[in-house]
Amino acid sequence: MTHTHHRRGSRESLQKDFVVLAMIDREAEAQHAYGGPLEARVEKLLRILERHGPVALLARASGRRLRYMRWWEPRMDSGIHRAASLGEIVHSEELPDEGLTHAVYTRGEAVEGVLRELREADLGISIVVSGVFDDVFDICRRAGTEPHTVNMSLGTWGRAQLMPRGAVLELCTMCGHAMISSRLAEAMIDRVRRGALAPEEAAVELGKQCTCNIFNVERATEIIRNAAAGGA
């Protein structure tokens, strides 16, 4: 489960890409249920995540994945996921019960707000932030939290010549489970170049393939727009 890791791109692009992940440890919950019933704490967690404007959010409940993605309309539903608005997820009666929630943000200020509120709420739930380390550490300082453990990337080793390059690699690595094919990313860029799709539509089509919903549709839109205009 290293899937928010290894995202590629320039520093400037990655600085608009944060994934906040909340994970519940079942053994710890069984042992001390820190801070009261889990259901109430998860509801607080979701409200905090919502308040700071994620571009994508996923919560797992009762075997289903409740997904919100900016610009995703019900007609774009891939058929296996319930297309839900952010509000529908947060106010769902089926609160996440499978231990994992993700939210994607494009601004450090939003992540700082999330961490500040989570620290004050003291929910006892593990929180992991993926992003540029320098920025995440600065955010921790401002929010009054301290990094506990880091997971660093030493990049890709082996036959690197097999990998896609440039914009295609940046788009594909936003789904850590590699469900976004490089051929699909190339086709989406090409369709935008030919005027057959808007960059936002192309980004959503790619994001639908990411079943964990950690794909950053706003960043992808910018990457696609630049690539279609002749960038890398």
Place this chain on the structure above:
Amino acid sequence: MRIDRERCIGCRSCVIYCPVGAIKAEDDEVRIDQDLCVECAACLKSGVCPQDALHQPELGWPRALRSQFSDPLVAHPVTGISGRGTAEMKTNDVTGRFREGEVGLAIEMGRPGISTGFADVERVAAALAGRVEFEPLNPVTALIDEETGRFRDRSVLKERALSAIIECKTTEDRGIEILKILKEVSEEIETVFSLCIINRCKGFDVPFRERMEAAGFTPRINGKTNVGLGRPLA
């Protein structure tokens, strides 16, 4: 994954959705190369087929491993959770899985999007065996002999996956030696791996990062930070 010949109209819409290029269009026919297909179901989940011609047959052993390692919605029998690895450092503030002075490694074979044969997974696991502590809850660990790094069931070797993660840990003192071993074995494999290095922080310092940089291994600028808001187990 299979294509229902009665339904398929050869429109080729599904071809670009396959992460490993296993769906081939030849003349008027679309077919799936069963050797390359990793049973990730990305084509099926895309909902792109206008004829519902794609279908997932029940998979027996050892082909079922392809689905377990490739489809993020399929739970591993070992971990009981979907995904390819474990909670690793994500709950480390609660579990204490990685302690001060330790280094965790996650070697994700086939990532990003290249896929891997299990023979390459074994090659890397065997290079590490006896030198690291394999993560007991990891799906690859469940299949190997930890002393040799070899798969216990040799029929596994003909299978492929979109990716498979070897998870293990060592000490900060031995960490550089392990990275050098990985560098050597990376030149013997037919795929790629993405490499994760986990380390406990001391305040805002990351002790093993300095050692890596001094040895010529420079981490990328981005990664994951557990911000310490979980409450530890007793």
